[in-house]
Amino acid sequence: MDAFTLSQFLFLLKGLQWTVALSLIGLSLGAVAGLLIALARTSGFKTFKRITGGYIMLFQGTPLLMQLFVTYYGLALIGLKLDPWASVAIGFTLHASAFLGEIWRGSIEAIPRGQTEAANALGVNYLTRMRKIILPQALRISLPATIGFLVQLIKGTSLAAIVGFNELARSGSIVSNQNFKPLLVYAVVAILYFSMCWPLSLYGSRLERRLATGAR
Amino acid sequence: MDYKFDFNPVINGFPDLLMGCAGTLGLAFAGLLLSSVIGAVGVALRGSHIAPVRWTVIAFVELIRNTPFLVQIYFVFFALPLVGIRLDPTPTAIIALGVNGGAYAIEILRGGVQAIDKGQIEAGHALGLSKLQVFRLIVFKPALRAVFPSLASQFILLTLTTSIASAISAYELTSVAQRIESDSFRSFEVYGTVTFLYLAISTALLMGMSAIAQRMFSYPVK
Numbered sequence: 001m002d003a004f005t006l007s008q009f010l011f012l013l014k015g016l017q018w019t020v021a022l023s024l025i026g027l028s029l030g031a032v033a034g035l036l037i038a039l040a041r042t043s044g045f046k047t048f049k050r051i052t053g054g055y056i057m058l059f060q061g062t063p064l065l066m067q068l069f070v071t072y073y074g075l076a077l078i079g080l081k082l083d084p085w086a087s088v089a090i091g092f093t094l095h096a097s098a099f100l101g102e103i104w105r106g107s108i109e110a111i112p113r114g115q116t117e118a119a120n121a122l123g124v125n126y127l128t129r130m131r132k133i134i135l136p137q138a139l140r141i142s143l144p145a146t147i148g149f150l151v152q153l154i155k156g157t158s159l160a161a162i163v164g165f166n167e168l169a170r171s172g173s174i175v176s177n178q179n180f181k182p183l184l185v186y187a188v189v190a191i192l193y194f195s196m197c198w199p200l201s202l203y204g205s206r207l208e209r210r211l212a213t214g215a216r
Numbered sequence: 217m218d219y220k221f222d223f224n225p226v227i228n229g230f231p232d233l234l235m236g237c238a239g240t241l242g243l244a245f246a247g248l249l250l251s252s253v254i255g256a257v258g259v260a261l262r263g264s265h266i267a268p269v270r271w272t273v274i275a276f277v278e279l280i281r282n283t284p285f286l287v288q289i290y291f292v293f294f295a296l297p298l299v300g301i302r303l304d305p306t307p308t309a310i311i312a313l314g315v316n317g318g319a320y321a322i323e324i325l326r327g328g329v330q331a332i333d334k335g336q337i338e339a340g341h342a343l344g345l346s347k348l349q350v351f352r353l354i355v356f357k358p359a360l361r362a363v364f365p366s367l368a369s370q371f372i373l374l375t376l377t378t379s380i381a382s383a384i385s386a387y388e389l390t391s392v393a394q395r396i397e398s399d400s401f402r403s404f405e406v407y408g409t410v411t412f413l414y415l416a417i418s419t420a421l422l423m424g425m426s427a428i429a430q431r432m433f434s435y436p437v438k
Contacts, residue, residue, distance in 0.1 A: 061419060
């Protein structure tokens with residue numbers, strides 16, 4: 001057995017499915033939590049600001065691999081008996097929430113203060129101001145950075161392999177242990193990651209250029 | 217919750233963990249050195265007049281930036297022996313880190329070079345500055361000032377990335393932690409402590425970087 005067979009390639013594609021699923025879960029749940037964090041950071045309440053600031057520092061200042069290990073073993077410790085994939089998904093959600101929270105805090109703060117003041121003067125309440133005035137603009141500004149983070153997240157899901165989760169990178173290790181063609185297998189794995197990440201990166205930088213010209 | 221914390225394995229293994237921190241910093245600085253070289257050469261080639269040279273650099277940068285480091289390090293790990301280079305895991309990890317960091321460095325440095333105003337270079341020549349003075353005062357220092365924050369945060373990311381080198385069992389903090397964990401089964405205690413060690417490392421580096429930025433790149437220009 002030392003050829004790269006079709007069934008092995010299909011096995012890689014199955015791993016790819018999990019990579020996509022993990023990325024999407026991390027992105028969507030992380031987006032919800034990240035939005036709350038961004039709102040708490042910009043709320044003006046000192047306690048909120050401090051807690052979320054510490055949370056973001058913790059996640060930005062430690063390796064993703066450690067975050068996955070700690071959530072994986074920490075959840076088991078507090079008595080939650082979860083599937084490995086559920087605890088990995090929670091790990092990525094926490095990770096994404098911190099990074100997206102920080103990106104969106106920046107874009108919320110980038111909206112001129114005058115707009116908030118004008119909204120207040122007109123008697124627009126907080127929810128309406130955020131929903132109708134601030135967030136739509138902030139989202140537009142944040143899009144390149146958000147897409148950039150999505151690329152990081154997709155690449156980051158490869159670390160689930162080290163925790164033992166069967167996604168694309170680990171499928172690659174398994175296949176290369178079968179056919180003893182590590183270079184070929186990892187090249188195919190790299191191409192699969194590349195074909196997900198590169199279009200996103202291109203789209204992100206195109207948006208960034210368009211925003212930059214729009215602002216001029 | 218009837219779990220009893222037991223930090224004894226962590227306390228007994230603490231000297232090893234500190235050595236692991238030194239290993240992590242060693243990997244990070246060696247990786248930084250190599251990626252600076254790759255970055256400088258790459259950005260020079262990126263501006264080449266020969267199109268295929270430019271394309272090669274662009275392809276390299278895009279390929280590295282859009283694939284996971286784990287796959288890159290495995291690739292290097294298996295590719296080096298095939299071309300006849302037999303290295304220990306730690307030097308292998310340094311090469312992978314350098315290649316990865318180099319691609320990001322090319323991208324960041326390119327932004328710095330683009331930021332320089334051509335008119336200033338001409339003004340420098342008109343004022344009678346030597347070529348070297350123009351390069352040092354008008355090109356190099358302002359460019360470095362412009363990109364230093366990005367380079368610094370990229371360096372901290374590189375430091376955190378070294379934890380992935382444990383996948384090929386290079387000597388650094390995560391692999392030391394994995395050894396203590398597999399001896400003691402105190403996973404949460406070990407990884408929790410190590411997480412804070414990483415936080416300490418990245419915070420210290422961050423403070424060091426902003427001290428450098430303040431000393432070397434603050435206005436007025438000396």
